[in-house]
Amino acid sequence: MKPKPIILSSDRKESLQTQLQDLPIAYYISNFKDSNYDYVDWHWHDEVQYCLVVKGTILFHVNQETYEIEEGNGIFINSRQIHCSKPIGSTNALYHCFEFSPTLLFHDYNSSIYKSYVMPIVKDSQCSAIVLDQNRPRCLEILNGIRSVRKLLDESQPAFELNLLVEIIKIWKNTFLSPNIQKNTSPVTTRENERLRTIFTIIQTQYSDDLTLEDISKSAHLSRSECSRFFHKCTGQGLFQYLNQYRIHKSLELLINSDLSIADVAYSVGFASQSYYTACFKKEMHMTPKQYQKQYSI
CATH class of the missing domain: 1.10.10.60 (Homeodomain-like)
Structure with a gap:
């Protein structure tokens, strides 16, 4: 078995490979069919990460928890959480991965908005991951938001960066307002x-x-x-x-x-x-x- 190549520092921190010069975001596709890798090895990053499983079933390990994510569903992985992933069963599996820095939402750590809407999630040691079930309305909005981000990046229409920021804010809002989403409640410190x-x-x-x-x-x-x-x-x-x-x-x-x-x-x-x-x-x-x-x- 071979891991997917990732640019890592000596402490297995992933270096964000941004698609846009001035925005700390990245969009990857992990396609296990006919590829030269079989899994994504353990790593972590400062950015928050949203994954959408497009084909097959993917097993995500986040800290001490394991999540089996089926086609059409997804997972949110919080900032600085060590994780890995691999397909289950058939290697004909594929998932999209969208990452962005929490600083993209609000740069001022001391602002009331950052303290009210960003810090409660990124600093929550018991929220290492959130399962995104397409049968839950807010989860579905987040998953559709990931699809919209991909479309905006692919088409690159005039002023698409502004639409991209709007979409990211909507994704984060739905993440924040989803108290019934299945969260990792394991006391991982x-x-x-x-x-x-x-x-x-x-x-x-x-x-x-x-x-x-x-x-x-x-x-x-x-x-x-x-x-x-x-x-x-x-x-x-x-x-x-x-x-x-x-x-x-x-x-x-x-x-x-x-x-x-x-x-x-x-x-x-x-x-x-x-x-x-x-x-x-x-x-x-x-x-x-x-x-x-x-x-x-x-």
């Missing part, structure tokens, strides 16, 4: 969210080293057993299962774009032996490193 980001940071920055559970647990200020339990609770994966998976993914480019031997590739991404690397690679990619090289070169 800011500290837990930051702790998970810390674990991902040390994995990303030190994956090529001889990382131990002691190293990782110390960075998160947890005991070794607590660290393992915490990571599994949040991600559904074992800590070293994810570390080996990450190392495998980092090795793919080296297999194709370097002259390193397979043994040297294994050592360079943190594996202690070629045989263990090959076993992990085959489990993750369903082929050997050599077969991957041959397949890519055809």
Whole structure:
């Protein structure tokens, strides 16, 4: 399995790739059919995010919660929440993703409008995600708003930027006024969210080293057993299962774009032996490193 390429900083923060020079917004499409990726790996960003599932069913993991979003529905992911996604069943799945900075709504953090209508959501540690059910009127308005944003960006008619801002305000208004929307009520604290980001940071920055559970647990200020339990609770994966998976993914480019031997590739991404690397690679990619090289070169 291969993750979708995302521009990330060392702490797995995504860099917003804006479509418009003066507006902090972005619109992506994640299409898992005939693509060279199978999932979107764990990451986070300051922007709020609205996703609309266009085909298939997508599984979103946000902090410690899992959401199965079917075609026609969507999900709101709050600012600074670590998350990932993957299709369920058929890989013929697709979803649209619209992100914008909360500063787009109101620049002045001290204004009464920001404090009344923006801060209650973006600073709510218990509102990491909101399911957007198309059978709920306000949710449907939000989902239609996402479609309108896509249309405005595609057509780029004169003064479309103003219409875009109007549409974003409408989306936010409906988000704010939707008390009956299914919210994540799990008591995920800011500290837990930051702790998970810390674990991902040390994995990303030190994956090529001889990382131990002691190293990782110390960075998160947890005991070794607590660290393992915490990571599994949040991600559904074992800590070293994810570390080996990450190392495998980092090795793919080296297999194709370097002259390193397979043994040297294994050592360079943190594996202690070629045989263990090959076993992990085959489990993750369903082929050997050599077969991957041959397949890519055809």
